[in-house]
Amino acid sequence: MSRVTLHRWLALQLAIYLSTSGAGATVYFVASGGSDANPGTNLAAPFQTIQHAAATALAGDTCFIRAGVYHETLAPANSGTSTAAITFTAYSNEIVTLDGADAVTGWTVLSNGIHQATVNWDLGQGYNQIFVDGVMIHQAQSPDYGIGDVLHPATASVTIDSVNSSVITSTAWGGKPDNYWTGAWFLGGVGYSWAWQSARVLSSTGNTITVDPTTETPNWWFTGSGRGFLWGNLNFLDTDNEWYLQTSSGGNTLYVRIPGGADPSIHSVEMKHRNWCIDLNGLNYITVNGLNLWAGAVRLKGNGNVLQNCQGQFLSHFMIISQGYFENDNTDQGSGVTINGNHNLVRGCTLFNTAGTGVYSSGTSNVITRNWIYNTDYSGTYACGIALHSSGDTVTFNTVYSSGRDIIRPEGTRSDIRFNDLSFPGLLCKDLGVTYQWGINGGGTRIAFNWVHDNTSTNNPYSPGVYIDNWCRNFIVDHNVIWNCHSFDGILINGPSTNHLIYNNTLFNCENIGTHPYDQWPSPNPDPAYWTSDVYTYCASNNLYLAAAPQAQLHNWTNNDFRLITNAPAINAGTVIPGFTDGYMGSAPDLGAYESGVLPWGAGVGSKPTISITNAGGGNLTLTASPDAVYYQLYAATNLTQPAVWKPVTNRPYASGTEWFMTLPAPAAAAASFYRLQDSD
Numbered sequence: 001m002s003r004v005t006l007h008r009w010l011a012l013q014l015a016i017y018l019s020t021s022g023a024g025a026t027v028y029f030v031a032s033g034g035s036d037a038n039p040g041t042n043l044a045a046p047f048q049t050i051q052h053a054a055a056t057a058l059a060g061d062t063c064f065i066r067a068g069v070y071h072e073t074l075a076p077a078n079s080g081t082s083t084a085a086i087t088f089t090a091y092s093n094e095i096v097t098l099d100g101a102d103a104v105t106g107w108t109v110l111s112n113g114i115h116q117a118t119v120n121w122d123l124g125q126g127y128n129q130i131f132v133d134g135v136m137i138h139q140a141q142s143p144d145y146g147i148g149d150v151l152h153p154a155t156a157s158v159t160i161d162s163v164n165s166s167v168i169t170s171t172a173w174g175g176k177p178d179n180y181w182t183g184a185w186f187l188g189g190v191g192y193s194w195a196w197q198s199a200r201v202l203s204s205t206g207n208t209i210t211v212d213p214t215t216e217t218p219n220w221w222f223t224g225s226g227r228g229f230l231w232g233n234l235n236f237l238d239t240d241n242e243w244y245l246q247t248s249s250g251g252n253t254l255y256v257r258i259p260g261g262a263d264p265s266i267h268s269v270e271m272k273h274r275n276w277c278i279d280l281n282g283l284n285y286i287t288v289n290g291l292n293l294w295a296g297a298v299r300l301k302g303n304g305n306v307l308q309n310c311q312g313q314f315l316s317h318f319m320i321i322s323q324g325y326f327e328n329d330n331t332d333q334g335s336g337v338t339i340n341g342n343h344n345l346v347r348g349c350t351l352f353n354t355a356g357t358g359v360y361s362s363g364t365s366n367v368i369t370r371n372w373i374y375n376t377d378y379s380g381t382y383a384c385g386i387a388l389h390s391s392g393d394t395v396t397f398n399t400v401y402s403s404g405r406d407i408i409r410p411e412g413t414r415s416d417i418r419f420n421d422l423s424f425p426g427l428l429c430k431d432l433g434v435t436y437q438w439g440i441n442g443g444g445t446r447i448a449f450n451w452v453h454d455n456t457s458t459n460n461p462y463s464p465g466v467y468i469d470n471w472c473r474n475f476i477v478d479h480n481v482i483w484n485c486h487s488f489d490g491i492l493i494n495g496p497s498t499n500h501l502i503y504n505n506t507l508f509n510c511e512n513i514g515t516h517p518y519d520q521w522p523s524p525n526p527d528p529a530y531w532t533s534d535v536y537t538y539c540a541s542n543n544l545y546l547a548a549a550p551q552a553q554l555h556n557w558t559n560n561d562f563r564l565i566t567n568a569p570a571i572n573a574g575t576v577i578p579g580f581t582d583g584y585m586g587s588a589p590d591l592g593a594y595e596s597g598v599l600p601w602g603a604g605v606g607s608k609p610t611i612s613i614t615n616a617g618g619g620n621l622t623l624t625a626s627p628d629a630v631y632y633q634l635y636a637a638t639n640l641t642q643p644a645v646w647k648p649v650t651n652r653p654y655a656s657g658t659e660w661f662m663t664l665p666a667p668a669a670a671a672a673s674f675y676r677l678q679d680s681d
Contacts, residue, residue: 025059025060025061025062026058026061026062027041027061027062027064028040028046028047028056028057028061028063028064029041029043029046029047029063029064029065030050030052030053030064030065030070031046031047031065031066032048032066032067032069032070035047035048036049036052040052040053040056049070049072050063050070050072050088051074051075053088054075054076054077054088055076055077057076057077057088058086059078059080059084059085059086059285060080060084060085060086061086061087062087062089063087063088064090064091064092065088065089065090065091065094065096065291066091066094066096067090067091068096068097069099070097070098070099071273072274073098073277073278073296074088074277074278074279074288074291075278075279075281076088076280076286078283079283079285079286080284080287080304081285082285082304085286085287085304086285086287087287087288087289088286088289088291089287089288089290090289095292096290096291096292097291097292097293097294098277098291098292098296099277099294099295099296100275100277100295101129101131101270101271101272101273101295102121102270102271102273103269103270104117104270105117105265106118107263107264107265107269110255113257113258113260113261114256114257114261115255115256115258115263116253116254116255117253117254117264118251118252119252119253119271120251120252121273122245122247122252123273125185125320126232126318126319127272127317127318127319128245128271129271129295129314129317130243130256130269130270130272132241132256132258132264132267132269133268134268136150136314137242137256138153138241138242139231139242139243139244139319140231140237140238140242141153141229141236141242142156142172142181142184142229142230142233142236143155143172143229144236144238144239144242145229145241149375150353150378151378151402151403151404151428152427153229155188155228155229156170156171156173156227156229157172157226158190158225158228159224159225160190160191160223160224160226161223162223162224165213165216165221166202166210166213166216167208167209168186168208168209168210168211169207169209171207173206173207173208173230174206174207176204178204178205179204180204180235181201181204181209181230182201182204183201183233184232184233185198185200185201185231185232185319185320186199186201186228187229187230187231187319187320187321188226188227188228188229189226189428189430189459190223190226190228191223191226192220192222192224192431193226193429193431193459194220194222194324194325194382194429194430194431195217195321195324195325195429196379196428197216197217197220197221197321197324198216198320199211199212199213199216199221200212200215209230217322217323218322218323219323219324220324220325232244234255237255237257239257240257240259240260241257241258242257243255243257272295272317274295274296275296275297276298276333277293277295277296277297277298277312277315278291278293278296278298278299278300278307279298279299280300280305281302282302284302284304284305284341285302285304285305286305287305287306287308288310289306289308289309289310290309291310292311292312293311293315294313294314295317296315296333297315297316297332297336297337297338298338299332299333299340300338300339300340300341300346301332301339301341302341302344303341303342303343303344304342304343305345306345307345307346307347308346308347308349309347309348310349310350311349311350311351312337312349313351313352313354315335315336315337315351315354316328316329316334316335316336316354316356317355318334318379321380324381325381325382326381326382326383327356327357327381327383328356328360329356329379329381334357335354335357335358335359335360335383335387336354336357336358336359336376337349337351337358338360339359339360339361339363339390340362340363341363341366342365342366343364343366343367344361344366344367345366346359346366346368346369346371347368348369348370348371349371349372350371350373351371351372351373351374351376352372352374353375354377354378355378355379355381356376356379357377357384357385357386358384358386359371359373359385359387360389361386361387361388361390361393361412362389362412363390364390364391364392365394366393367395368386368393368396369394369395369396369397369679370396370397370398370605370679371399371605372399372400373385373386373401374400374401374402375402376403377404377429378404379404380405380428381404381405383404384405384406384407384409384425384436385400385401385403385408386398386400386407386408387408387411388408388409388410388412388415389412390412390415391412391414391443392412392413392414392415392416393416394416395408395415395416395417395420396416396419397604397605397607397628397631398420398421398605399604399606400421400423401421401422401424402424402427403425403426404426404427404428404429405425405426405428405432405436406435406436407422407424407425407435408422408434409436410445410475411437413441413442413443413444413445414442414445415446416446417445417446417448417450418446418447418448418449418450418628419449419450419601419602419603419607419628419631420451420603420604421450421451421603421604421605422434422435422450422452422453423451423452423453423454423455424455424456424457425455425457425460426457426459426460426463427457427459429460430459430460430461430462432460432462432463432467433455433464433467433492434452434455434464434465434466434467435467436467437467437469437475438469438471439469439471439472439526439527440471440472441472441473441474441527441530442474442475442476444474444476446475446476446477446478447466447475447477447478447480448477448478448479448480449478449480449593449601449603449627450480450481450603451481451560451603451604452465452466452480452481452482453465453483453484453485454483455484455485455486455488456484456485456486457486462488463485463487464485464488464489464490464491464492464510465480465482465483465485465489465490465491465507466480466482466491467492468497468500470494470495470497470518470520471496471520471525471527471531472500473497473498473499473500474500475500476500476501476503477491477500477501477502477503477505478501478503478580479503479504479505479580479593479627479657480505480506480593481507481562481593481594482506482507482508482510483507483508483509483510483550483557484509484510485509485510485511486510487510487511488510488511489511489512489513489515489516490505490507490508490510490511490512490513491507491514492514492515492516492517493514493517494518494519495517495518495520495534495535495536496521496531496535496536497535497536497537498535498536498537498538499538500538500539501538501539502538502539502540503540503541503543503577503580503581504542504543504577504580504581504589504591504592504593504657505543505544505592505593506546506554506562506592506593507543507544508545508547508548508549508550509548509550512545513540513543513545514540519536521534522534541574541575542575542577542581543592544591552568553569554568560602562592562593563596563600564590564596568596570590570591570592571596572587572590573588573590574588574589574590574591575589576588576589579657580657581595581656581658582657583595583598583657583658583659584658585597598626599611599625599626599659601626601627601628602626602628607628608628609625609626609628609629609660609677610625610626611624611625611626611677612624615666616663620663620664620665621663621664621665622661622663622664623661623662623663623664623675624660624661625659625661625677626659626660627657627658627659629653629677630653630660631680632677632678632679633648633649633677633678634648634649634653634662634677635647635648635675635678636649636664636673636674637674637675637676638672639672639674640674644674649662649664651664
């Protein structure tokens with residue numbers, strides 16, 4: 001009897017062995033106890049610094065880094081090639097940290113639990129950052145920051161005058177002598193609050209401050225009511241876990257207050273010193289694997305570079321908003337990971353607590369997959385979890401949540417955004433979506449098979465799931481599940497608008513598609529050559545809107561089981577749409593994102609295809625999987641005895657909007673066949 005086994009081999013960790021180095025390539029080792037005078041080519045005599053190895057490595061070389069904290073920037077001197085990358089990786093899964101901050105020592109007591117020390121560096125006002133025992137403490141501010149995370153600072157209610165927009169009023173600022181607040185900075189979200197805004201205080205009296213108009217965030221300086229705080233004054237240093245840096249030509253003095261007035265000398269106190277943890281600036285085919293990144297950003301500027309299995313936090317930090325509609329404060333280091341080039345890959349990383357965008361991509365055909373990205377845009381700018389300004393990017397199987405503004409902003413063309421779990425935008429700003437774009441020709445960008453949910457911040461009255469704002473065209477939105485959108489449209493399409501395809505989405509606990517459209521014609525027109533008249537058209541079909549009753553037709557939505565129940569009215573109630581409903585099971589396609597009777601798909605980092613095997617008759621087998629298998633490669637083996645030989649199956653699968661399947665010959669009698677699906681990225 002023949003035997004068939006299907007292995008769901010979906011591991012994403014990339015094991016790199018010595019044997020992977022090509023002929024003539026060199027293997028280097030780095031350890032904190034080594035010496036750069038060593039040859040570095042064996043474990044017994046490693047280099048001491050990563051940068052020495054980075055300056056030495058050539059195409060095809062591999063650098064193994066031993067456990068430790070390295071206060072330096074990884075900036076290779078040479079590129080790899082498409083067939084011989086240069087690889088930097090943690091040795092044997094040891095914990096390796098690249099730290100952009102350096103220790104501050106030499107503390108003396110000031111008063112009131114405050115200690116002071118001299119530091120000889122300064123990244124600039126609003127860009128410095130302090131950590132105590134591995135925890136960020138806050139720039140002293142008024143009101144005090146409180147116990148919230150990076151996206152929930154304490155704020156005061158404020159009003160910016162609509163006539164003299166440099167005048168800001170708040171009862172929180174009363175009871176102080178005139179000019180008490182002078183020299184501080186205001187940071188807050190006011191009026192439209194598309195992004196937060198900042199300015200320096202010139203003077204103050206009573207409940208009013210006057211800011212310097214030359215320091216106001218340009219273009220987006222909103223008036224009206226809102227919230228904000230003041231920072232950048234030694235007087236604000238009045239509670240634990242705060243700091244203030246006083247700069248002068250004679251030297252800088254850092255003031256900190258640690259809980260209980262504790263002596264910083266018996267704690268680890270660090271101040272950010274470098275903008276970059278990894279800087280691949282104009283370099284190609286460099287792979288960085290398995291490193292921890294702290295207090296410094298990542299630049300992948302080149303082609304064929306890979307960042308994988310890394311954990312990074314506080315990659316970017318800034319508190320002065322130089323331009324509200326920039327995702328990165330108009331600097332490369334303003335984003336956590338900046339991609340600028342072609343065919344780069346960010347995979348299997350965890351990136352969080354970043355002032356700007358988590359991953360910013362420009363160029364062509366970059367891939368962002370299997371990443372956890374959260375707590376982004378804590379500066380409150382126009383940043384987001386993932387920003388796409390490329391052509392042909394692929395964004396799949398990511399879990400992205402909690403951002404000051406949007407979660408994903410697809411502002412390039414032909415992006416493929418599928419099987420992601422996206423949630424909790426709008427924790428600081430307003431008028432935004434889980435996905436959002438304005439004035440963009442998507443060129444066929446496809447947003448499909450995603451879970452899009454929980455745009456529920458009370459700070460944000462306009463809270464769609466998928467938000468296609470004014471002046472957009474040529475976006476495809478299909479097979480998404482969209483829910484919990486704060487009584488606003490699950491999919492909002494504002495005008496002018498044309499050539500959008502909206503198919504087979506499931507929506508509930510939100511308003512229906514197109515309930516609250518807003519037309520911005522005739523201005524500001526971002527493309528007058530195209531938008532010559534007011535147009536508002538899109539094609540919507542096979543969408544399932546369940547209002548506030550998802551349980552009426554879905555199995556168990558609270559546990560992310562969005563399959564249709566038996567005899568649900570949505571079954572067989574759709575129409576055939578070639579390329580989108582192919583492979584439907586009944587007399588007609590179903591409404592919504594999940595076709596009844598086919599294997600269900602999942603979304604986010606932890607998702608994997610559901611798979612089955614059936615006897616197709618005639619000596620053939622049919623392997624069937626959910627549609628997310630399109631991003632996987634099928635491999636086969638005849639035995640599992642080590643070393644097992646897995647060979648790629650070259651037959652092309654049939655893939656549609658509902659399923660993936662492949663027909664293969666059954667194994668011969670008394671033989672066995674084993675199959676596995678491997679993530680193709």
